[in-house]
Amino acid sequence: MEKILVHTCCGPCAIMPLQTLIKDMYLPTAYFFNPNIHLDNEFRLRLFAMQEVSKQYEIPLIIEGNYTYFEKIKANANTTKEERLQYRSIVEECVGFLHTHMDEEKFNISVTKILRKWENYAQGFSSFHIDHLQAENGLNQNPHLKMNEELQVDAMAWAMRLKEYKEGERCKLCYEERLYQTAYYAATHGFSQFTSTLLYSRYQNHEDICHAAQNSMEKVNKEIQENSLQNASPVNFYYQDFREHWQDGIDLAKDWGLYRQKWCGCALSRMESLERMAKREYAK
Numbered sequence: 001m002e003k004i005l006v007h008t009c010c011g012p013c014a015i016m017p018l019q020t021l022i023k024d025m026y027l028p029t030a031y032f033f034n035p036n037i038h039l040d041n042e043f044r045l046r047l048f049a050m051q052e053v054s055k056q057y058e059i060p061l062i063i064e065g066n067y068t069y070f071e072k073i074k075a076n077a078n079t080t081k082e083e084r085l086q087y088r089s090i091v092e093e094c095v096g097f098l099h100t101h102m103d104e105e106k107f108n109i110s111v112t113k114i115l116r117k118w119e120n121y122a123q124g125f126s127s128f129h130i131d132h133l134q135a136e137n138g139l140n141q142n143p144h145l146k147m148n149e150e151l152q153v154d155a156m157a158w159a160m161r162l163k164e165y166k167e168g169e170r171c172k173l174c175y176e177e178r179l180y181q182t183a184y185y186a187a188t189h190g191f192s193q194f195t196s197t198l199l200y201s202r203y204q205n206h207e208d209i210c211h212a213a214q215n216s217m218e219k220v221n222k223e224i225q226e227n228s229l230q231n232a233s234p235v236n237f238y239y240q241d242f243r244e245h246w247q248d249g250i251d252l253a254k255d256w257g258l259y260r261q262k263w264c265g266c267a268l269s270r271m272e273s274l275e276r277m278a279k280r281e282y283a284k
């Protein structure tokens, strides 16, 4: 049986790729690295769903990164004035779409309705209140779970950078950063292969994901060749089109009662999704 490091973007998308790999006699380790996820509650909900999936399959789960930024903002502590202003400018820019030709009041009501719907849905999950401390308690109870907090993740800086790019371009960058980190971790931790549950999603750009994974693999392998990575061995990107299992994954996610997110991840995708749904609501 061969070991494989599987970048996992969320629990529901991880179900079928993991199941398929296990059936194909691989030994997967899930690797949760997603600094793109906007809002700390959302991050926890997705992480919690991933923990559930790793428990179901009894496979190791590595949580990469120390995500503290939004908590810092929320607590209004240790943030500079400039950081707070930057944060506000992102939020304001994201809600810029409200200034449309539509009846603003009516549209605002639609937005509020959708937001309330999302919040009620999230409240229905016990994970709503989990925090890193609880995740650490989970660490004690779950021998498969490992937190790796050495890598500092600045979700704010991530969002600031992404907003400079158009949708397609920002996603390419987002895939590449997550997959490079996965390839790097694989190479430096004894995995000869890596893949990603992003390859399961029908909402993502499959070709761009493959391209990003391929680039990441080549970059890491070149760094190994040039001796700039210590104690690392070459890695391969394992490709499989997991989209063919799309409906099976949705059915299982529902059966297992997993949290299913309403937007891709970043602040911009949240606003785009909100806009789409609010427009449908508005049209009713």
Ligand code: SF4
Residues within 6 Å of the ligand: 036, 037, 162, 167, 170, 171, 172, 174, 175, 264, 265, 266, 267, 268, 269
């Ligand atoms: S829409 Fe999704 S893939 Fe694209 S940048 Fe945002 S989080 Fe990343």
